[in-house]
Amino acid sequence: xxxxxxxxxxxxxxxxxxxxxxxxxxxxxxxxxxxxxxxxxxxxxxxxxxxxxxxxxxxxxxxxxxxxxxxxxxxxxxxxxxxxxxxxxxxxxxxxxxxxxxxxxxxxxxxxxxxxxxx
Numbered sequence: 001x002x003x004x005x006x007x008x009x010x011x012x013x014x015x016x017x018x019x020x021x022x023x024x025x026x027x028x029x030x031x032x033x034x035x036x037x038x039x040x041x042x043x044x045x046x047x048x049x050x051x052x053x054x055x056x057x058x059x060x061x062x063x064x065x066x067x068x069x070x071x072x073x074x075x076x077x078x079x080x081x082x083x084x085x086x087x088x089x090x091x092x093x094x095x096x097x098x099x100x101x102x103x104x105x106x107x108x109x110x111x112x113x114x115x116x117x118x119x
Contacts, residue, residue: 010036010072026080028073037063 008015008028013036018028028038035046038061053061083090091112098108 008076010069024084033069034061036069037061037065039063039065 006017006019007107008017013032015032016035018027019025020027030096031043031047031050034040034050038046038049039047054092079089079093095108095112098111103111
């Protein structure tokens, strides 16, 4: 996976993520999510906020973004669960993402065939 594919998007914010293939689990950057919740453009300030939260064991962050991000995370989780039950959904999502990035149908088909051959 490339670094570009390791980003998720919530509204206009980029959230770093990592997929653990062995355990089939996505991990999202807590600092990036905190940056959204406290609406802090400075990464270092968000990192310091997380450091303080960890030391105090605080369970919540007062933020108007808390509910929208919880709903987004639930939606992403639900979609991935659906894809695990029906892998064709993940193929459809990949095709749609490539279309949004301006890829041609021919390019998408070639990409899908290449992935099939490699696997």
